Amino acid sequence: MTINELLPGQKATIIKINKGEAARNRLMAMGITPGTSITILARHPFRGPVTVDLGNNRMAIGQEIARAIEVKPQ
Amino acid sequence: MAIIFIGQPNTGKSVIFNSLTGAENIVSNYAGTSMEISKAEVDWEGNKVIFYDTPGVYSLHTSDQAIELVNKLFQEEKIDLIINVVDASRLEVNLALTLELLEFSHPVVVALNQVDLAENLGLKIDSQALAGLLGCPVIKTSIHSRQGQKELKAVINSYLATGITGIKRSASISCTACANAGSCSNCSMGDDIMERSQRARIIAEQVVDTANNKHYGWLEKMQTLIDAPFPGVFILLLVGYLGFVLLLKSIQLAEGPLTALLQPLNHYIAASIKSLLSPGLLSNILSLAIPEGLIVPFTIVMPAMLMVSIIMALLEDSGLLPRYSVAFARVGSLVGISGEAVIPLSLGFGCRTPAVVASRMITRERERFIVITILSIVIPCAATLGILTSVIATFHVSPAIIVATMLITLVVLGLILNHLLPQEKLFVCELPPLRIPTWGNLLNKVKIRFTGFFTEVLPLLLVMSIAVRALLESGVLEHLYALEGISRTLFGIPAEALVAVLVTIFQRYLAPLILLHMTLTPREATIAIAMISLSLPCLPAAVMIIREIGARGLLKILGMGFLTSFIVGIGLNMVLPL
Incomplete structure (x- = not known):
């Protein structure tokens, strides 16, 4: 399952980031790392960004990245 | 002597830089305000001290324009002291960069900024324990109440007075954290971002008390509305x-x-x-x-x-x-x-x-x-x-x-x-x-x-x-x-x-x-x-x-x-x- 499939309010743990090394490193440095618990705050319509809570840190993630982040729902 | 301010985006580097140097850098509440390195030469109690304010970076090992600028500064200038501005309300993600900076040979001082904001979020941070785990001074600062300004100045003074030995920092992170992470070989963290992130999480868990009540004021309510x-x-x-x-x-x-x-x-x-x-x-x-x-x-x-x-x-x-x-x-x-x-x-x-x-x-x-x-x-x-x-x-x-x-x-x-x-x-x-x-x-x-x-x-x-x-x-x-x-x-x-x-x-x-x-x-x-x-x-x-x-x-x-x-x-x- 990937982030873009989660619904608002759902909690999940990041398992894997299916992106090239540069993008993966950038995401991990921003705190989007495997093992991190996330809560979906909102999904913007028309395949817009997904906003997530990473423990006091809010991030908006575009669809292309959201599709690449594998998660395990909690 | 040269002091560099480094921190992740939107941690308040430029505010601290401005208040210490009297400079007028643009400060905003969003990531990526400073895309250039600002330099301020200050007469610091009889000594010439150069301060550098850098654009926010998440890690020095990824690649973007801001990181290239910071890395270039490290190559071209002799930096004596790093002031790592850390956002207390987002400690875990910020500490990943701190751990990276501690791998450098330069002494590091952590300015634990926005502590008031962290407290509003119900987070209480044990700065002494954090200093112990990181092996470097940690000073609580706040943009609004100007908390920590004196202490930060005192640390710079002590550094000026005693040189590199004035601020002791261990060559690596305290092994308490590593032992918990189960990945310590005398703290050989390498430059793996993921490993550092995991260690940052463990340190944050040790020093942040989340049992406090989260203050949910009108701004937070407004934020919930706007973010939907x-x-x-x-x-x-x-x-x-x-x-x-x-x-x-x-x-x-x-x-x-x-x-x-x-x-x-x-x-x-x-x-x-x-x-x-x-x-x-x-x-x-x-x-x-x-x-x-x-x-x-x-x-x-x-x-x-x-x-x-x-x-x-x-x-x-x-x-x-x-x-x-x-x-x-x-x-x-x-x-x-x-x-x-x-x-x-x-x-x-x-x-x-x-x-x-x-x-x-x-x-x-x-x-x-x-x-x-x-x-x-x-x-x-x-x-x-x-x-x-x-x-x-x-x-x-x-x-x-x-x-x-x-x-x-x-x-x-x-x-x-x-x-x-x-x-x-x-x-x-x-x-x-x-x-x-x-x-x-x-x-x-x-x-x-x-x-x-x-x-x-x-x-x-x-x-x-x-x-x-x-x-x-x-x-x-x-x-x-x-x-x-x-x-x-x-x-x-x-x-x-x-x-x-x-x-x-x-x-x-x-x-x-x-x-x-x-x-x-x-x-x-x-x-x-x-x-x-x-x-x-x-x-x-x-x-x-x-x-x-x-x-x-x-x-x-x-x-x-x-x-x-x-x-x-x-x-x-x-x-x-x-």
């Missing part, structure tokens, strides 16, 4: 609309009194020039151009720049700006721009000159160029819209054709630019907590952004106004009437109307006025006004473009503007029924 797609998008649109109305009103209010105030001065200047120079072309040009070159900047550009600086500062400091980026990300992506471009583009409907300044909020160079190009060529300002409407009414032009032509041009131009200047499609944006802007910061920003009016905008507009007047007075444009045949064949309009199109180079809002005095068929008027509406930036906007992205950038935009205008003319001539 509904009603968030509508609140943001409303705020944007209010900004637009404020901008238009301030220009309208200022224009009359300022013109009246400048009138006697302008009469005096014109009379002085005429009495000093013998009658002729030069006297004519200067006596018209200099007063013109003063009226427009003072009556339109100055109030607009001032108001836009205030609106921008408010949006930035409150944390609303990145929210535009998110809410309008999808719409913007259709023409290759991010959501925050909505702000300069909508301000452009008021006046494009300050909108060019507002495009500064877009930190990605290529995207900024796309936004300025769209602003210059497609977006009609209030003055243009007014005259456009009168031309539409006078010649019975179909507004639908004009609007459709503009929309098609917007999308096509956006797609072409997006294709020519490919951008990273990976959208990740941090959403900082909403905050009340502080007066001090607001005034500081407006001051920094507005000083450019007197030093750059005014002189440049004066020079360009003389050049334009010289061209108009010389009668060069009249030779273009000979192009009747070409104009009729290509665009289906008389050469006279083509000249009106070319006049847009100088004064976009003058061009439709010229049209009003001609006898044109609805078809001819439609083509001419569409070509004018989709052409070039007006003179003040052009000056602002030079200031913001340089003369080369302006030349590119002018080239594209001409091309767009001609293509629109040819296209409509082919499509519209005779």
